[in-house]
Amino acid sequence: MIDNSLYLKALLNNDSKIIKHIYNDNFFKVRAFVVKNKGQQQDAEDIFQKALLQLAVRYKKEKFIIKTSFEAYLFTVCKNLWRRELNKSKIKVTNNEFIEPKDENEDIALAVLEQKRWELFTECLELISENCKQILKLFFAKTSYAKMVELFGYNSETVVRQRVFKCKTKLKELVKKDKRFAALIEL
16 A cells, blocks of 8 residues: 555656556546536546646645545545536526636635645544534435434434534534634635
């Protein structure tokens, strides 16, 4: 198994052998996700390339550390980029006005900012109690309150709503207390 920083250095140094390894090990998952979510093979290739470029640019600027597996991190970056593409296409379809094309560097900067926000969120999520973590993961997965009552053995949906509220409040507090929070607020 290769150290995550070696992958990042390979991207930075354009090491074709390791980049081919990254592609062979990861592209099929990204393609499956993109195709499953209204995309085509070409879209998946574009997203994958953008993600690799984003990682290289960010690593060149700041030598960050990936705390999960490289594969999971890359997949998350690709998912976030694809979601942004889908959101952009919604705007293009519903808005007849001319939209100034975005600078590619600005697009990469926004994607990096989104990724940093996601990292802060997931790190703070790991800091809350195990019960809150489970509740919020189900809440974010859009599990019904009735199902959560059943899973946790609470008395009513009101109790679940209160727990969700308290857990979300605790998570927000942790995020806002983090020293990185101010730098990650909307540009």
